[in-house]
Amino acid sequence: MKKVKYRPKRLNRSLAGDIWIGIFLFIFGAFMALPMIYAICTAFKPADELWVYPPRFFVENPTLSNFKDLFRILDDSVVPFSRYLANTLFVSIAGTLGHVVLSSMCAYALCKLKFKGKKFLFNLVVLSLMFNTAVTAIPNFLVMSKLGWIDTLWSLVVPAFGSSLGLYLMKQFMEVMVPDSVLEAARIDGASEFRIFFRVVMPMVRPAWLTLIIFSFQGLWNLANTSYIYREDLKPLNYALNQVLSGGVTRVGAAAAAAVLMMIVPIVLFVFTQSKIVETLSTSGMKD
Amino acid sequence: MKKKERRLGTKPGTILAFVAPYYIVFFTFTILPVIISICISFTNFNGMQKPDFVFMENYEWLFLEDNIFIKSIGNTFILALIIGPIGYLLCLMFAWFINELRPRARAIVTLIFYAPSITGSMYLVWRAIFSGDAYGYLNGFLMKLGVISSPIVWLRDEQYILPIVAVVGLWSSLGTSFLTFIAGFQGVDRTYYEAGALDGIKNRWQELWYITLPIMRPQMILSAVLSITSAFGVGTIVTQLAGFPSTNYAAHTVINHLQDYGSTRYELGIASAIATVLFVVMIVSNHVIRKLISKVGN
Structure with a gap:
């Protein structure tokens, strides 16, 4: 048959x-x-x-001549290309690491520990999703100068720790994916909250922290805003490449090469993590 | 007895250790700036000298005297209405269609639609397409077709700047909210569709309206929030495409106006008043939209 x-x-x-x-x-x-x-x-x-x-x-x-041109232009600049790249890598990696650790810890407390005011704290984060950070550019500058962070890379790294979308997604994901019974069992075994968080919770929410890593990295990698940084040797890569872009018609080829190099990194990262990101976002809904 | 009570809750110190690091950063760089901004908006402040309190003067100036502000509000609303609702519906529609594909094709098409929102420096390309001489791609194309006889200076012509900004804005608007929709569609349990078919659902439109959308309403709300927030934040696109300011303020948005007062004229009081107005507009429209979406499928 x-x-x-x-x-x-x-x-x-x-x-x-x-x-x-x-x-x-x-x-x-x-x-x-x-x-x-x-x-x-x-x-x-x-x-x-x-x-x-x-x-x-x-x-x-x-x-490949445009790429050669690009590297020649960047080599001729006062600050070597490698310096811009190092700045961007430092900002992207440090900012992302801090963001993932801080917002995961906080998300854990917000959804699995009992304390007063946690609803209020979370609602503040939800509220902050509703306005664009462009409106706080001026006070942010004042805060940075009060902290003495103008012309330091911290002015780009530290604010990234407190990104609200990351905390929101992590909290929603934990709520669905981490059952209370597992936590109870670990507590009865005498594990401390920190141990539970790092050994039990974090391995369970791997898709969520991969998502946070990608979103945070994408934002920081593409950062060209230098309103806190005036020293040339601390500026990010995207700023340097934008300078090539604005170099006029003779540089169209090199500028395109620069644009291609900049877009490769976030796209490749997304290709490898797409399914995890979609998994994380499936728990991300907002109640009405 | 005492010991037993303590076992019930987590020690305050532990909770603080989990919550405080994030919230210290969040308050300092997100909440505090909003409060500072509202406070400064009632003062006359240039960033160096002590601010003096002027109460509503900045707002009066903006709404009664500053014609460009009124124009920028108009432009912002036009762009927000196009990029917000239309972008949102496009996200929904693309995600719905993509969900009909097989898994491998789905991943590739998702990448194609999502990629524009993560490529930071694509303005170069748009400038080349809308370039004002005969070497511009759009001009070259239209001249070849015989639609126009001489090149149009797209990015300097008042008529065209705003529509072009809207197109580029839409192009790059399929970001996180789009992925949220993709996730929402994939999260719907197949059995609902089977049950729906038995209950007399006849085509994919009915399936979308009566089954899928009500199930993914929470995703729709998050998606709407993200769309609205970015739609009101249009500013860099204008500067990058049309220069600062754009010809005759044709595409000048509230964000551009804020930058103008903030970093060019050092009128921080007025700039903060603009920020406060925009802040209120964003929060209010978010609440309205959330109310609207909670009616979907009912």
């Missing part, structure tokens, strides 16, 4: 609908992807293709 391969029947789905969805996703997907494809193509274009008229979209004879 012929073996019939079982496939779950898809309910309420018409072929015409599937085709329309395919067409729709293709058109909009192309629109979303075009600027990035353009940047990649431009980054590999030799000089004569950059200035051909009428403008051509795709690259015909790919070359």
Whole structure:
């Protein structure tokens, strides 16, 4: 007898609908992807293709000369390229680490320990999701100068610790994924809260802290805002690359190369963690 | 007896050790600045000298005298209405369609739609597309088609700046709120759909409206909050595309206006008043939208 391969029947789905969805996703997907494809193509274009008229979209004879140009420009600058890279790496890694540890600990206390005022504290975080930090730029500068953090990398690292989306996502995830019974069992065994947190809770919420790492890293990596930093040798990589970008028409190729280099890191990180991020966000809902 | 009581709760010191580090940072860099901003908004302050209290003068100036502020409010609302609700619906629609794909295709298409929001320096590309000479891609394309005979200076022409900012804003708006929708769709248990089919659900639209959306209402609310918050924060896009200020303030937003008073003119009192107005607008619209979404599917 012929073996019939079982496939779950898809309910309420018409072929015409599937085709329309395919067409729709293709058109909009192309629109979303075009600027990035353009940047990649431009980054590999030799000089004569950059200035051909009428403008051509795709690259015909790919070359690495734009990347060489980029590194030459960056080498010629007063502050070496490696310094900008080191600044950005330090800010991204330190900021992300601090954010993950601090907000996970706090989220644990907010959802699993009993104390007065925790609802109020959490509501403050939810409230802060509702306004854009752009509105607090001026007072933030005043706070930084009071702390004496102007022209130090701490002005970029420490505020990242207190990002509200991270705490929110972590708390929602713990609420669903960490059963109280496990914690009770550990407490009866005599484990301290710190031990429980690091040995029991953190391994259970791995998707959530991966998500926090990615979100925090993405933000810090792309940071070009230097309103607290005036010393050239402390500025982040994105700032330096933006300088290349604003260097005028002769640098279009190098600028595209810079843009490609900047976008590779967050995209690669996302590719590897996508499923964990989606898992975390599935518990992220807000009650009405 | 005493010992037993203590076992019931966690020691205050332990709780403090867990909660305090985060909240010290959060208060210092998120809550405190809001309070400072509200306070400064009632003063005349240039950042160096002692601020003097002027009560509502800054607000009166903004709403009664400053025409550019009124224009910037208008621009911000137009952009927020386009990038907020339309961006939100696009997020929902794309996520819904992507959810119909097989897992591998789903991951790839999700990446394509999400990537623009995490690539920080794509303005270069948009500037090249909307470049004002014949080398600009849009000009080159339209001239080839014969729609226009001479290049249009897209990013300097009052007519076009605002729509272009809206398009680029939409392009980069599929961020966390989009991923939240993706997660929401994947989280719906298949058995609901089977039960729904038995109850007479006939097509995917009905399935979306009667089953999926009510189940993922919590995700919809978070997503809406994130969309609104970023929609009102449009400022950098304008500066990067159209310069600062844009031609005749055609795309000047409240954030741009705040930057103008804050970092160019050192009128921190007025800048803070702008920040406070925007703050109130964001909080109020968030509450309104949350109320609206709680009605979905009812």
